[in-house]
Amino acid sequence: MELSGKNVLVVGLARSGVAALRLLSAKGARLRVIDSASGDVLGERLEIAQSLAEEVAVGRSEPGWYTDADLIVVSPGVPLARPDFQRAADKGVPIVSEVELASWFIDIPIVGITGTNGKSTVTALVGHLLRSSGKRPFVGGNFGRPLSELPMTDETFDVAVVELSSFQLEAIDRMHPIAVAVTNLSFDHQDRYNDFASYVRAKKNVFRNMTGEDTAVLNYDNTASRENLTDLPCRTRWFSVDSSDAQVRLLGDEIHIDADGSDLEIDVSGFPLHGRHNKENLLAAVALAQLAGAKTADMAEAIASFSGLPHRLERLGDVGGVRFVNDSKATSPDAVSTALESLDGPLILLLGGKDKGGNFRSLIELMEQKVKLVVTFGEASELIASQLTDLGHVVPTLTLEDAFATAVGEAKDGDTILLSPGCASQDAYTNFEHRGDHFRELAHAL
Numbered sequence: 001m002e003l004s005g006k007n008v009l010v011v012g013l014a015r016s017g018v019a020a021l022r023l024l025s026a027k028g029a030r031l032r033v034i035d036s037a038s039g040d041v042l043g044e045r046l047e048i049a050q051s052l053a054e055e056v057a058v059g060r061s062e063p064g065w066y067t068d069a070d071l072i073v074v075s076p077g078v079p080l081a082r083p084d085f086q087r088a089a090d091k092g093v094p095i096v097s098e099v100e101l102a103s104w105f106i107d108i109p110i111v112g113i114t115g116t117n118g119k120s121t122v123t124a125l126v127g128h129l130l131r132s133s134g135k136r137p138f139v140g141g142n143f144g145r146p147l148s149e150l151p152m153t154d155e156t157f158d159v160a161v162v163e164l165s166s167f168q169l170e171a172i173d174r175m176h177p178i179a180v181a182v183t184n185l186s187f188d189h190q191d192r193y194n195d196f197a198s199y200v201r202a203k204k205n206v207f208r209n210m211t212g213e214d215t216a217v218l219n220y221d222n223t224a225s226r227e228n229l230t231d232l233p234c235r236t237r238w239f240s241v242d243s244s245d246a247q248v249r250l251l252g253d254e255i256h257i258d259a260d261g262s263d264l265e266i267d268v269s270g271f272p273l274h275g276r277h278n279k280e281n282l283l284a285a286v287a288l289a290q291l292a293g294a295k296t297a298d299m300a301e302a303i304a305s306f307s308g309l310p311h312r313l314e315r316l317g318d319v320g321g322v323r324f325v326n327d328s329k330a331t332s333p334d335a336v337s338t339a340l341e342s343l344d345g346p347l348i349l350l351l352g353g354k355d356k357g358g359n360f361r362s363l364i365e366l367m368e369q370k371v372k373l374v375v376t377f378g379e380a381s382e383l384i385a386s387q388l389t390d391l392g393h394v395v396p397t398l399t400l401e402d403a404f405a406t407a408v409g410e411a412k413d414g415d416t417i418l419l420s421p422g423c424a425s426q427d428a429y430t431n432f433e434h435r436g437d438h439f440r441e442l443a444h445a446l
Contacts, residue, residue, distance in 0.1 A: 001071060001094070001104070004028030009065050010053070012075025013037070013045045016098040016168075019146035020073045023102065025052040026152060032065050033057070067091050073101050076142070076167035079192055097171035098148055099141060099164060104174070105151035106160060111292045112141075114164045114206055115183030115219075117335050118281045119143065121273075122183055122288070123163040125281065125306055129289035130159065132302030137161045137292075142168060159292050166202040167192070176209040179291040181217035181284045185224040186334040190357025200228045210234040217287045219280060220246040237291075239283035241276060248287040250279060255286050257296070264296045270304025275313070275342030311436035313339060316443045321413030324443040327420040328436030333358040337366060339420040345370035347416050348407045350400070351384050352377035353423030353435070360387040360422060367391055373410050377403035379427035399428065400435065404442045417443075 006029050010021050013035040024031055031053035038059045039046050049056045057065070066072065066088040072095045074080065085095055103110065113123045120143040127139035138150050141162035150160060162177070166189065185200060193199040207216065210233050219225045220240040229236075240246035247258040253269035271282055286299060308314070309329075316324040327339045331353075340347070340363070349371045351360065367374065367388075374394045376384045385396040397403045400419075407417045419439045429435040 003071070005030060006070040007032070007068060008071045008073060009034065009069040010049075010073045010075075011035075012078045013042055013049055013058075014075050014077055016146045016148070017073075017075040018045055018048055019148035020075075020098040020101055021049060021052050023105070023148040023152055024073070027105075029071075030054055032062075032069070034062060034065065035059075036061070063087070067093065069093050071096070073098060074171055076165055080170055094173070095171055096173055097168045098146060099162065099168045100172040100175050102147035102150060103172075103176070106147075108138075108157055108159055109292070110160045110162055110175070110177045111288055112162050112164045112177040112180040112206055113183065113284075113288070114166070114169065114180065114203055116186045116188050116332070117338060118183040118277060118284070119163045119165075120329070121278070121281045121309055121312060122181060122285045123161055124309055125285035126161045126181075126289045126292065128306050129285060129294045129299055129302050130161070130292060133289075133294040133298045135159060135293055161292070164206055166199060169205040170202050172205055172208070174209060177206065177214065178210075179215045179217065179288055180206050180210070181288045182219065182225060182229060183281065183284055184219050184222040185228060186222075186332070188332045188334065188356070188358075191355070196224075200224075204229070204232075207232050207234060215291055217248070217284055217291070219284065221280060237287055239280070239287050241279050241283065248283050250283060255283060257287065257290060259290065264290070266296050266303070267300040268303050270300070272304065272306065273308050275338070277338045277342065278308075311433060313342060314436070314440075316440055319443070319446045321415075322408070322411040323416040324439075325416055325418045325420075326436045326439050326443075327418060328425070328432045328439060330420040330422060331424050331432060332356065333360050333363055333422050336360075336420045336422040337363060339418060340366050340370055343370070343416060343418065345416075346372040346414065347418050348373045348375065348411055350375050350377065350403045350407060350417070350419045350439075351422050352381050352400070352403065353379065353421045353425050353429075354427040355380035355383055356424055358422055360384050361390075363422075364388065364391055372415065373407070375403040375406045378421075378423065380423050384422075400438060401442065404439065408446070 008029040130137040138157040142165040143163035214234040220238040238246040239248035257264040311328040314326040425435040
């Protein structure tokens with residue numbers, strides 16, 4: 001779409017919304033902006049919007065702006081099920097996500113990473129592996145830099161490595177990655193999707209423009225992926241920790257890749273991250289990086305030097321024999337399960353935040369094996385506690401600070417206090433990083 005002089009409505013002033021505004025302004029669009037938050041909450045983002053847009057509505061909606069637009073760019077956190085979007089769609093107004101908008105102005109290959117858990121770790125690791133081979137990757141999307149920054153920068157890149165959430169993928173149209181890794185699938189965001197099938201449809205939208213020349217990197221060990229990621233328009237390359245049927249597999253301390261008739265081998269004995277989930281993340285990243293041009297000869301050293309990301313089973317240190325682990329990125333019960341499987345007990349588990357409709361009862365069997373105490377906090381505190389009544393040792397509190405104090409008061413030498421909330425953070429924090437930073441501050445204050 002030629003954007004110069006077109007009426008474009010940006011809905012949502014989060015990080016991606018602001019990036020979209022800047023790109024649209026540079027392309028000469030006439031801009032309007034809507035955000036449901038107040039000006040006090042938006043702060044500097046509101047000032048940016050007012051400097052770029054002709055009209056800005058905060059704390060309210062403007063239904064007429066939707067149907068008057070030539071294009072609507074929607075932020076990931078805004079549900080497309082709202083009636084305003086439906087009325088605009090009925091009038092033929094295109095509605096796209098920020099990553100779709102950005103892709104119109106990108107002429108380098110795009111490789112995508114989606115899935116339920118592990119996306120950010122895989123995205124960061126793919127970028128790390130490509131840099132080790134002398135490539136210049138742009139790393140961003142749902143993680144790190146918004147994709148709309150790429151067309152605006154003077155930097156030179158060879159490939160775009162893009163984390164893609166289901167929310168972003170709901171509103172793509174022409175975006176065409178040459179390769180996509182799906183880390184795993186399990187039901188998440190029940191507050192936005194009526195059922196698992198709806199969630200999977202959003203994820204599978206990433207493949208809509210891919211062809212037989214492109215490749216999907218898929219998790220053979222994840223039953224939901226094997227059952228749902230079928231009939232894709234592209235080639236498939238499965239990865240597995242266990243199965244010899246996969247094209248990318250872990251054998252001892254080596255990754256083997258069956259690629260174009262050759263068996264590529266990569267020594268991964270130096271990989272510093274623990275847990276089965278991180279082995280799966282490593283396989284996905286290596287397979288995707290190899291497709292994007294990373295050389296196998298350069299990967300082993302790069303794998304050993306990858307330190308992981310904050311807020312993902314981040315070990316903060318010990319105080320009085322009590323270990324503190326920050327897993328604030330765990331925003332679903334499934335992610336909490338991964339954390340519990342990766343750590344040895346006894347654990348004091350901090351759960352809570354903004355409820356997304358998760359089923360915490362599914363964790364009870366695993367909790368009985370490893371968790372000596374559950375402390376709940378935040379908006380979902382009582383709801384989670386009510387789901388865990390059969391567990392017995394559950395203490396509801398109000399805030400993360402209250403939960404932390406309760407946990408420290410109950411902890412003994414050899415225990416681990418684990419923040420793995422299983423919920424979104426927006427009841428009290430800007431994002432999961434903000435929540436994890438607070439937990440880290442509380443731990444370091446000891």
